[in-house]
Amino acid sequence: MQMCGKNKERGAVEVEVTVILPIAILSVAMLLYLSLFLYQRANLQACLETSLVYYKSEVTDTYVTKDSGVAYPGQPAEGGYIGKGNSYSATGPLDPYTGTFGDRGNLNNQDAFEKYFLSVADRMLFSENLSLTIDYRNYVIMKQFEVTAAQEVSFPLDLTVLGIEKDYRITATAQVAVVDHDGMIRNVDYAIDLLEDTKLGEMAKGLAAKIGQVYEKLKGFLGG
Structure with missing residues (x-):
């Protein structure tokens, strides 16, 4: 009876190994390929x-x-x-x-x-x-x-x-x-040159001059 119990235990271990070992091998292979x-x-x-x-x-x-x-x-x-x-x-x-x-x-x-x-x-x-x-x-x-x-x-x-x-x-x-920073700078300069020769450019210059005058007056009032 004792020998029969040992045989059952060995058989259970063999069944577990038969089931678990392939899963363990597949898991290792999965981790390997996932790392790749x-x-x-x-x-x-x-x-x-x-x-x-x-x-x-x-x-x-x-x-x-x-x-x-x-x-x-x-x-x-x-x-x-x-x-x-x-x-x-x-x-x-x-x-x-x-x-x-x-x-x-x-x-x-x-x-x-x-x-x-x-x-x-x-x-x-x-x-x-x-x-x-x-x-x-x-x-x-x-x-x-x-x-x-x-x-x-x-x-x-x-x-x-x-x-x-x-x-x-x-x-x-x-x-x-x-x-293209060099090209962008040249393009902006080119656009400014074109704008200066138009009526819009002249208006912009006049507006900038008036803003400068107002700024100077405000500085005088503030004691700057």
Whole structure:
């Protein structure tokens, strides 16, 4: 009778191990792949931000020309992981009024940005099922360029027993303000020059002079 009880106990342990061990293995595999997916998302975010910094440089930085893509020259020990995405040169005469109302640098170009982004992100863990959405807004004095990346990844194992779906969606968003400060200053100066030669400009000058006179009188009354 005692031996029979031990056999029952061993059988119960074997049943528990048979049930729990696969779930434990699947849980470890799930955590492993979730960590890879989190790393992929961080990598995706970094690649988006890097791409935007280089992609807009032709508009925001004087005498900078955007390269066709970002390259990583040299060996890792020599700083080979430092990207190079632009050149300090101008392809033609600088026009201070280019892009005031239009898309200077052709930023709002889906194909061009995708190629540029892929030159940065060619070392990501996963590159399949990736889509980019561009949101480009022109506010005249500044432009807003936002890109959202979405990627579908899948667990290689069936984890439905844990209540987890096979497919997983990774998203990342980066935004940058595109402002050509030199061009904006020249544009404002140009607008002021034009305004000075009009009747409205003369009225504005007269109004400013009257305001100055009133200000001086008030200062006198106040003992200033």
